[in-house]
Amino acid sequence: MTRTAERERCLEEFERDRWPAPPAGASRLAVTVHALRRRPVGELPAEDLRLMIGQDVGLAHLLPLAVELLRDDPMAQGDLYEGDLLSAVLTRKPAAWDELPAARRELGVIVSGLTGLPPGLAQEAERFPAR
Numbered sequence: 001m002t003r004t005a006e007r008e009r010c011l012e013e014f015e016r017d018r019w020p021a022p023p024a025g026a027s028r029l030a031v032t033v034h035a036l037r038r039r040p041v042g043e044l045p046a047e048d049l050r051l052m053i054g055q056d057v058g059l060a061h062l063l064p065l066a067v068e069l070l071r072d073d074p075m076a077q078g079d080l081y082e083g084d085l086l087s088a089v090l091t092r093k094p095a096a097w098d099e100l101p102a103a104r105r106e107l108g109v110i111v112s113g114l115t116g117l118p119p120g121l122a123q124e125a126e127r128f129p130a131r
Contacts, residue, residue, distance in 0.1 A: 004042075006041075006042075007040060007041055007042025007043075008040045008042060009040060009041065010037060010038050010039055010040055010041065011036075011037040011038075011041065011052075011057070011058040011061060011062075012037050012038055014041075014058070014060075014061050015058065015061075019034055019037060021034065022034045029051075029055070032051065033051070033052065033055055033057055036048050036051070036052055036057075037057065037058070041058075041061055041062065041065060042065075044062070044065070045078075046069060046076040046077060046078045046085045047078030047079045048078075049062055049065060049066045049069065049078075049085060049088075050066075050078035050079075050080070050084050050085045050088045051078070053066060053085075053088045053089060053092065054088045056092070056096070059092060059096045060099060060100065063089060063092070063096065063097070063100055063103055064100060064103045066085055066088075066089050067089070067103045067106050067107050067110070069085065070085065070086055070089065070107065070110055071106065071110060074086060074110055074111075074113075074114055083117070083118070083121050086111075086121065086124075086125075087120075087121055087124055089107065090107075090111070090121075090124040090125060090127075090128045091124055094129045097129065104129070107128065108128065111125045111128055
């Protein structure tokens with residue numbers, strides 16, 4: 001996803017699915033996810049991408065954006081720890097990548113060039129299906 005016009009669209013537009021407002025008393029996470037679905041995807045920083053990807057929301061549109069960010073900074077950090085975006089991306093189910101072969105290959109190249117990863121992240125990287 002590189003076209004500027006596409007980056008100005010939100011997940012609700014891409015998916016043609018407007019979620020209703022979260023119910024009263026919804027968790028902060030649920031409220032945040034609902035709100036982020038309405039923001040242009042090009043405005044989502046590493047933390048928002050990490051959060052949405054970790055919740056398996058909008059993967060077809062957000063995983064390629066995350067890979068672009070990881071190309072420039074493989075250890076991009078959201079609010080949790082260094083490399084938390086990489087961890088979120090690597091731990092998605094293999095089926096999430098079925099329609100994103102170019103992004104999967106690119107992430108495989110990024111991961112193959114990393115050294116000195118923390119043990120947990122190194123294991124996730126080894127298990128990633130870069131085929």
